[in-house]
Amino acid sequence: MASKQKVEKDYEDIPGTYVFDAERSRQGYHLNMFCMSLMKAENRKAFKADEAKYLEHYPLTPEQREAILKRQYNRMLELGGNIYFTAKLGATDGHPFQHLAALMTGSTQQDYADLMLRGGRTVEGNRSKSGKFEKSKSSQPNKASKPKAASKGKKSRG
């Protein structure tokens, strides 16, 4: 990822977050344009009929291709995908957005929905990787829940 004269990006310090900047937009152009194509009903149908074949229309990297086929949503973001675009893939699969959120946060859809009902994920402890923006102690009404590595995302009802 690191290139020779990399511009320092202060927002890379935010944990569990892939800021969709110009660099990611450049990397993910075709991935996002593939997702964009799913706004048309006939394209959704063609994609669902033969996913691998449909993806041949787009000059994706092998990693992007794999992430799409395996529905690895965080990996797609890492490889230049943007959530408003990748959400169209989720919609094509007939999933509500919270299903994708559960996959990205390594949770089940029910657990994720419950987290939101309890007031969401707290910012305390989730501000920065470096820890430099953490305040000492502050009362936060919502329950603490740190982002976990999203790998054990279990599918729950669509």
Next chain:
Amino acid sequence: MARIIAGVTSSHVPAIGAAIDNHRTGEPYWQRVFEGFERSKEWMAKTKPDVVIGVYNDHASAFSVEMIPTFALGTATEFPPADEGWGPRPVPVVKGHPELASHIAQSVILDEFDLTLCNKMEVDHGLTVPLNLMFGTPKQWPCPVIPLAVNVVQYPPPTGHRCYMLGRAIKKAVESYPEDLKVVIFGTGGMSHQISGQRAGLINSKFDHAFLDNLTKDPKKLTRMSHLEYMREAGAEGVEMVMWLIMRGALDDKVDEVYRFYTVPASNTAVGHIILENRIKGVKKPIGKKPAAKMKRAAARLKVHRVRS
């Protein structure tokens, strides 16, 4: 002379639109959200704006990654609802106000805001959900709407300060339009939310309440907030609250907060809503016109639910 009489902010969560479209507003989960907008609809029915300026962001509907305009003003006669992947929302076509929109375009571009102008554009839930929340589900929207789409999808969005100053320029533009029009401006999106990555689900109510307080009383303080702070404190997608500052910049410095509503969650998002009115004395008297009747009407309007800032 046209004038901006009030500003409204509202979240534009797509699931709110889905709840309306699928007739699920009566479910307890959604009732909590929709009840908060009952008084807003009453306020809107009384206020009867002639035109709404709707500041919102497009969600990969009208604009993909092919073109990413920072500020795109809709100058078309109408704006059909976009197919966002499950068919267009069953909402009325948004009718524009091309004359006022062109006037605003000309005025703010000469004021050094280099807008993109759209004579053909589809609009997504970012614009139509707030219209539903404020107007309900009529067969036709009761007034023309001028869409102003702001890029908050690809980093960096315009700064809060830039947004606020654009609001200032829009206010000046509206006030130099000769026709007598009452304009209400919407700032949409927010509040705290993150819908991407492992940190998805982030909500920061403390941040949101402070933001609402400052929006009324000290918006200039908000114009100094960095994108990093928005994203860190209010979630990666929470940065879209910069759009609210366009609305605020288009109002007078001193405003009356007539209504506020906040609830968590709607799907993945904290819902925040506020109605701000310009004070009567802040309205410049148009020379050569009889202001008395107008003032009376404005005073009557202000009687409802006033909270001093």
